[in-house]
Amino acid sequence: MTTLPQSTTRKLGLVIDLDTCVGCHACVISCKGWNTENYGAPLSDTDAYGSDPSGTFLNRVHSFEVKPPVLKDQPAPEAQLIHFPKSCLHCEDAPCVTVCPTGASYKRVEDGIVLVNESDCIGCGLCAWACPYGAREMDQVEKVMKKCTLCVDRIYNENLPEEDREPACVRTCPAGARHFGDFADPDSNVSKLSAERGGMDLMPEQGTKPVNKYLPPRPKDTLSEGAGDIDILAPYLEPVAQEASGFLGWLDKTLEKL
Amino acid sequence: MHPAPSVIFFTVFSGLGFGLLTFLGLGIPDVTGWTAFAFFAIAYLCAVGGLISSTFHLGHPERALKAFTQWRSSWLSREGWCAVIALITMAIYGAGLVFFGQRWGLFGVIGALFSLLTIFTTSMIYTQLKTIPRWNSPLTPAMFLSYGLAGGALLAGQITWAMGLLAISAVIQVLLWAKGDGALAASGSTLATATGLGTEGGVRAFEPPHTGTNYLLREFAYVVGRKHSLKLRIIAIVLMAVIPIVLLAAPFSHWVALLAVVSYVGGALASRWLFFAEAEHVVGLYYGKR
Ligand code: SF4
Ligand code: SF4
Ligand code: SF4
Numbered sequence: 001m002t003t004l005p006q007s008t009t010r011k012l013g014l015v016i017d018l019d020t021c022v023g024c025h026a027c028v029i030s031c032k033g034w035n036t037e038n039y040g041a042p043l044s045d046t047d048a049y050g051s052d053p054s055g056t057f058l059n060r061v062h063s064f065e066v067k068p069p070v071l072k073d074q075p076a077p078e079a080q081l082i083h084f085p086k087s088c089l090h091c092e093d094a095p096c097v098t099v100c101p102t103g104a105s106y107k108r109v110e111d112g113i114v115l116v117n118e119s120d121c122i123g124c125g126l127c128a129w130a131c132p133y134g135a136r137e138m139d140q141v142e143k144v145m146k147k148c149t150l151c152v153d154r155i156y157n158e159n160l161p162e163e164d165r166e167p168a169c170v171r172t173c174p175a176g177a178r179h180f181g182d183f184a185d186p187d188s189n190v191s192k193l194s195a196e197r198g199g200m201d202l203m204p205e206q207g208t209k210p211v212n213k214y215l216p217p218r219p220k221d222t223l224s225e226g227a228g229d230i231d232i233l234a235p236y237l238e239p240v241a242q243e244a245s246g247f248l249g250w251l252d253k254t255l256e257k258l
Numbered sequence: 259m260h261p262a263p264s265v266i267f268f269t270v271f272s273g274l275g276f277g278l279l280t281f282l283g284l285g286i287p288d289v290t291g292w293t294a295f296a297f298f299a300i301a302y303l304c305a306v307g308g309l310i311s312s313t314f315h316l317g318h319p320e321r322a323l324k325a326f327t328q329w330r331s332s333w334l335s336r337e338g339w340c341a342v343i344a345l346i347t348m349a350i351y352g353a354g355l356v357f358f359g360q361r362w363g364l365f366g367v368i369g370a371l372f373s374l375l376t377i378f379t380t381s382m383i384y385t386q387l388k389t390i391p392r393w394n395s396p397l398t399p400a401m402f403l404s405y406g407l408a409g410g411a412l413l414a415g416q417i418t419w420a421m422g423l424l425a426i427s428a429v430i431q432v433l434l435w436a437k438g439d440g441a442l443a444a445s446g447s448t449l450a451t452a453t454g455l456g457t458e459g460g461v462r463a464f465e466p467p468h469t470g471t472n473y474l475l476r477e478f479a480y481v482v483g484r485k486h487s488l489k490l491r492i493i494a495i496v497l498m499a500v501i502p503i504v505l506l507a508a509p510f511s512h513w514v515a516l517l518a519v520v521s522y523v524g525g526a527l528a529s530r531w532l533f534f535a536e537a538e539h540v541v542g543l544y545y546g547k548r
Contacts, residue, residue, distance in 0.1 A: 003330055003331045018455075025467075028467070052470060052471070053469075053470045054470050054471055054472055054473075055472070056473065057467075057468075057472075060467035060468065061467050062463070062465070062466065062467050062544055062545075063464045063465040064449075064453055064455055064461050064462065064463060064464050065461070065462045065463075065464040066455045066456050066460055066461045066462075067456070067460045067461075067462075068456065068460065069456070069460060081464060082453075082455055084453060084455075086467075086544070095387075095388065095389070098331045098332065099331075099332055099333070099334065099383075099386065099387075100328060100331075100332055100334075101324075101325035101326075101327075101328050101332045101334035101335035101338065102321070102324040102325050102327060102328060102335075103324070103327050103328050104324075120321070120324055121317070121318065121321075122316050122317065122318045122319070122321045122322055122324060122325060123316050123317015123318045124315070124316055124317075124325075124334065125315070125317075125477070126334055126383065128473075128474075128477065129259075129387055129389065129390070129477075129478075129539070130386075130387055130389060131389065131541075132388070132389045132447070132452075132540050132541060133541065133544075134474045134478070134541035134544060137472065137473040137474065138317065138473050138477075140473065142317075143317025143318055144317060144318065200454040201454070202451075202452060202453070202454060203447055203451050203452050203540065204451070205445070205446045205447055205451060206388055206389070206447065206540070207388070214454055216454060216455070217455075
């Protein structure tokens, strides 16, 4: 059924911390690995070693440059580079689900995970058109719609050791920038993190009510903070030779004269 | 949006076919026997040909029947139902006209209604998408319906109807372009809202997630030919409305009418190409593209 459930018992999803993500793309690779070897059609690559490589991924990391607004005491703020992992946000009002003509796309009542039943998918692509976040990709070899499953085949998988029963991307992240949990429970790790750090929705104006939350980056430290605190080692770091000497000095003087 | 030829062909010809069926269902023109057969053959060729062409862009056309299951929520599914109901009722109605010289009016009216609904549901597949602000407007169904009816009137040989409907289509088309050009800006979606990072202008796409291209860029960030859009718009309007109206104003002959139809179809194809090629999907924002 592609009508959305009125409400879901649990709201499983991710918190992605833009402050800690270092942009290593490890989550991209572990996601591709897990989801190629496990549930559903493998994530294909086409022309992988040729001149026009392309492939299906369920999670991708963008990088953005942010220039904080100019302030009185900080007229030329430093630009920040923000790495921005993006996978399905398992939206409460998921437009990708309601457009699907076959019922292949659905949102689970028990935990809110948005999934595609690949044997029902006709590959019309409409759900990818309806997703504002680019979270769905049509596999070019299998011709069915692929998307993040929230690693549904890991999180409930009793064959895995306890510590591995979380999404591959979360398990892999060396910076601890991705967190997995239940947003319906106000005391869960993800609910608390999101509340403390001001977790935000992407494109709220699209009305999709994403479950996944993004933690904003903290402002960059600045040198001007504190009272003229130049490092205590600074005197030792004073440049020793201000003028070039030897051959370079001669060259400098000769060129000056010309 | 990537202007897939199969979808352009589908929307133009099925619009034309169901437009003609709407007129035939209402008994305009009032024909029976072999003349009726010719009209119905043209209508079914366009409508069914268009529908078949639409299955070419499916990854798994062999599962197409599953698309009838979700009519409660999906416009694409509703379109399938409307098309099948229209084609079946009009087949019964047409058989009455062709083989029995009988007008079973009720079938005609129901068929005409569902033909119109088919064009409407097709347009709603595009209109419903908030992710493509250019399409997310009541002008989109107005454009599809007026194009379908104008083409239908043209094929049905209804000079006065055709001239009026062509003029209306042209006006709606120009309004859709004018409103569409500002639609992305008016939608409020920017790179700043897409990332939650700072204010507009303060955030810039620095490095994309992949060095090659991907499905998202191929499907949603199609920019080729946009620089010719003004020229193409003029060509579309001239072919679709101006030339046919001028030709229809001349004394009627079948050759002139045929020329008007050919010109209309050419214009409609150009306009539909622009409909897709000019549509900006908000996912392009993440890539610093539109
Ligand atoms: S992020 Fe996209 S694919 Fe995922 S639930 Fe939301 S709309 Fe659907
Ligand atoms: S591509 Fe598959 S999952 Fe997506 S809308 Fe079409 S049938 Fe449904
Ligand atoms: S939850 Fe699983 S499928 Fe989703 S992005 Fe992470 S690794 Fe990929």
